[in-house]
Amino acid sequence: MKIANKTVTATRLVKDALEKAKHFADYNIFTFIDEEGALKRAAEIDAKIARGENAGRLAGVPYALKDNFLSRRGDTTASAHILEGTASPIDATAVAKLEAEGAIMIGRTNLDAFAHGSSTENSYFGPTLNAYDKTRVAGGSSGGSAVAVALDIVEFATGTDTGGSIRQPASFNGIYGIKPTYGTISRYGVVAMASSLDCVGFFAKSPEDLDLVMSIAAGQDPKDMTSLPDYYDDDAYGDDASAGPAAASSPTVAGVPAGVPQAASPADAKAAKKIGIIKDFDNDVVNAEIREALRKKCKLLESKGHEIVELEMPTLKYALAVYYIIQPAEVASNLSRYDGIRYGFRSENSQDLDSVYKNTRDEGFMPENKRRIMIGNFVLSSGFYDAYFLKAAKARTMIINEYAAAFDKCDFILTPVSPNYAFKLGEKVNDPVAMYLEDLMSVSLNLAGIPGLAIPAGEAKDGNKLGLQLVGPRRSDKNLIAFAKELQDEND
C-alpha cells in the first residue's frame, strides 16, 4: 500500500477512491458512501502528516467496510430490511483498530442479508455484479467488498466468513481473501450469524497487504470472550518454528523431505513444504478448469522444491450437511433478537405486541433468512435434535480429527474454494440446495476453526477468474499468507 510518504496526500487517495466508487455505481457495490466523512478524515490525516506526527501504518488508505460491521458512520443494515435505519452508537473493534492506524472507510459494502448466501443476490438492495462479467454473481456473502477491491476502488476491504463468505467471492473476483483461525480478530460489533463459525477477515490484492491489515486487526479483545490471546505476529507461530510434519518428523529429515531439492532461489530460501491435495475433491463435482488450475499450481510448487502429498479425507463430503445443520441452528438463535422493538424496521400494520413481532419478522427478513431460521428451529426441535443437531456436532468432531491427521502429513492443504467459478445471476437463486452446494469445500474450515486463504489461480477459457484456497492448521495464518507468494505466477 502506498502509505503516505508525502508523494501523495490522503485527500488525493480518498478523492480517487470516491470517484471510482461513483464510476462503478452500476455494479451495486455500496450500500452507503461516506463522501463527507471520508474527506474530513483525509484532511485530518494530511494535517497530521504535515505536522510531522505519526499518522499510523494505514495513514490515508481508503478501505471498504462490509455492511455487517457496526460503525458510527452510516447505518449498519447487514443488507437486511429489518435493520433499516440502524445508526450504531459504537464502532466494532476491528473498525476501531483500522481507523486508529489511519485507514479511511469510504463506504459500506453490499452482502447477502445477514451474510446468508453465496452470491450477494439475497441482499435487500439487490445483487452486486461480478468485477469481470456483469452477467455473473459477485459471490458471497461479502460480494460488495470483493468487487470493491477487484475493481481497484479501495486497497482493502473487510469481510466476514462463516462458511466461505470471504474466500468464495475473493476467488470469483481474482483477489486474495483470508478467513483467519477462529478467534483471531474480535467479533465485537459484528452482526452475529453463527457464533461458533463466524470469523472476521479481509480482501486485498497482495499477500503483503493482507499481512499488514491482519497484523493490525488481530488480537485479544476483552469485549469478545472468544478472541484468542495475541499470536498473529508471534515468532512462536512464525515461518521457521511452525508445528507440522517438518518439525515433528524424524531428525534425519531435518525439515527437508528426502530427495526434495532446496528452494530454487537461495536468496529467498524457504524451507521446502509438504502440500496436501485432497483426492476426494478430484472428480466431476469440481469444474474441470478449476482442477486444472490446481494441477498447475502443484507443478509450480514442485518446481520450487516443495512436495505434493495426496490426502484421503472421506468425512469432508459430509461437511456441507453438517454445516447446514449447525449454522442454521445458531442463526435461529442469533436472529431471534430482531423483533422491531429496540432498533430497525417495525411493521406498521400491527395492533398488538405479538403481531408486531410476527409481522416485523415476516416483512423484514429475506426468504433465505426465513429458510435458515426455520431449518435451525427444525434441527433443534424436540424429536429431531438427536438425529440432526447432535449428530452434526459429533460429525464436526470427526472433521476436526480428519484435519488434524492431514496436518500430520503436510504443512498446508491446497484445494478448490468452491466447485464452480462465478455463475450467472439468477442461475441458483431459486434453488437453495444448488446454492448451498457452492459452499462444499469452504465450510469445513469454519467447522474446524482453521484458517484458509483464497489465492488467484488464473482464468477460465471464458475469461472468468479462478481461485484456490490454501488451508493450514490453527494459528498458521501468517505462514499461509507468507507461503502464498510461492504460489504466485504471471497468469494470476
Added chain:
Amino acid sequence: MEVDVSTIKHLARLSDFRLSEAEEESLAGDLKSIINYISELDKLDTSGVEPTYQVFEMENVWREDEILPQDASREELLALTKEEKDNQIKVPKVL
C-alpha cells in the same frame, strides 16, 4: 421426512413468522429439499464420537465482576427505537 404445510406452520410459530399462504407453500418445497439434503448425514457412522459445539481453545473466560463503562449511552440506544416515552420503549398493547 414428511414436510407439509402443518410442519411449516409449526416451524413458523417457533420462528415468530406470520407467513402468507403463498409463502407457506414455497417454503414447504424449499425446506423439504434442504432437509432431504442434510439427511445425507444419516449415512455417516458417528457412534462413540463426542460432539463438538465450539472450536475456541479456551473455556470459561471470566472477567472481574465490576461495573464497567459501556460504549453506548442510554440516550443513544433509546434513540434507535421507533417510539420512546420517559426513557421507556413504547409498544402496542400486549393483550
